[in-house]
Amino acid sequence: MSIDGSRPRRATIHDVAAEAGMSRGTVSRVINAEPYVSDDARIAVEAAIAKVGYVRNTAARNLRSQRSHAIGLIVHEPHSLFLEDPNIGAILLGTNAVLSQSDYQLVSLVIDSDRDSDRVAEYLRGGFVDGVIIISARAGDPIARAVEKIGIPAAFVGHPPDISGIPFVGIDNFAAARAITERLIGTHRTKIGMIASALDRDSGQDRLSGFRSALGDAFDPHLVVDFPLYAYSSGVDGMRELLARAPDLDGVFAASDSIAAGALDVLRESNRRVPEDVGVVGFDDSAWALRCRPALSTVRQPADALGRMAAQRVLAQLRGDDTPGEGTLLETSIVWRDSA
Structure with missing residues (x-):
């Protein structure tokens, strides 16, 4: 941190090139894992990256590609229930496991009021996430309607009765x-x-x-x-x-x-x-x-698998190979213990 409290200057690709004694194009190819780079050049660039503290500017990359590489998980429950319900946690972890494997970031969005619905709808319209997974959507849910109108890649965990054309995963x-x-x-x-x-x-x-x-x-x-x-x-x-x-x-x-x-x-x-x-x-x-x-x-019920499959459905839409509105039901089983 600088003495006057201002933010330190961020290391750039030019700093890496200067330290490695390589061209900016060579450094760019190493950073983007492109071919036609010698082993010696790759080692030199990686050493320079570590020395100058270069961190890739993901925001700039996303701006160029018009992708955020983030997926929103919308939970339509009060804050207290979000913490109390183990199923929500299991769905979240299953979702995150699939997204992380594809280098996507999970963004949790909890809706506890009409004001939250308006705020989250505006957030989605702003392009801050590439797709959404919606848990606990109700009949007449304004967020589900907003997602339908925006046309963002989406999947439901469960199936609101008044929404069609958006894939869902659930149980019978x-x-x-x-x-x-x-x-x-x-x-x-x-x-x-x-x-x-x-x-x-x-x-x-x-x-x-x-x-x-x-x-x-x-x-x-x-x-x-x-x-x-x-x-x-x-x-x-x-x-x-x-x-x-x-x-x-x-x-x-x-x-x-x-x-x-x-x-x-x-x-x-x-x-x-x-x-x-x-x-x-x-x-x-x-x-x-x-x-x-x-x-x-x-x-x-397989809560973790529900989250995993919902994430897969959204990623499939982003690749352009999913069938909109298709539903999938996962199997359940009875676990008999001492309470009955």
């Missing part, structure tokens, strides 16, 4: 919810309720529909409570409400593991034994499932 929430509810019924439960959530999204709607399908004529809408978010607090409030409506309840399907964790704590406080008095199942097989006591029976 309906079939998975039906399968685990049927497994719960098979433990001889006769009065089963559900703590539903996120009914403004395909995942929440489909999990409720799968639950209803498994119960058939035994489905009782009075035994369904719903909340906006897949959150622990939804499980706490939902379980208290279900017990108030039906004290003899003997089974619960929670729409996520975090909801199930809240429900289990309320059952413990209410002196209901799990699974002897009430069987509980969740959805996700996230870190919540193993932290629960007893360990949670749940649906395992």
Whole structure:
């Protein structure tokens, strides 16, 4: 740092050329990994780069190519849930693994309000990212609409019902919810309720529909409570409400593991034994499932693989070899533990 506090001068390609005793063209070919450079020249240029502290000006390169080499990951959840939900973290890590292999930078964009939506939409229009991956898009989501209008390469994790023409990756929430509810019924439960959530999204709607399908004529809408978010607090409030409506309840399907964790704590406080008095199942097989006591029976969804495939879909569009609007569903499985 200079004595007067100003920024130090950035080393340039001319400094590297002068130090190496090479032409600027030779230095440029080494930096860009181009052929027709002798081993001696390459060694000299690399040594000069290290000595003068040259760092490639990525911003200038991006300006010339009109590419940012960044992909936005848009998470449409409150800040608190972004930190609480292990699935979001797993999707993020899967996405980043694929992007880093292709020398793209992941930019996380969290939307917690309408103001955030406006700000992020303007950011996307500014060309700061080459593509986007959207998690938790709702019906009528302004960000999804903005992405559709801008025409930027994009992929959804999940599938908003009112958007078409943008690729998505997801799971069959309906079939998975039906399968685990049927497994719960098979433990001889006769009065089963559900703590539903996120009914403004395909995942929440489909999990409720799968639950209803498994119960058939035994489905009782009075035994369904719903909340906006897949959150622990939804499980706490939902379980208290279900017990108030039906004290003899003997089974619960929670729409996520975090909801199930809240429900289990309320059952413990209410002196209901799990699974002897009430069987509980969740959805996700996230870190919540193993932290629960007893360990949670749940649906395992491949969150890391969802992030990886979404990233691959965006990169494919950037290469010009993807089919717009094509959807891919990944497999789930039931993990049966002690809670049911």
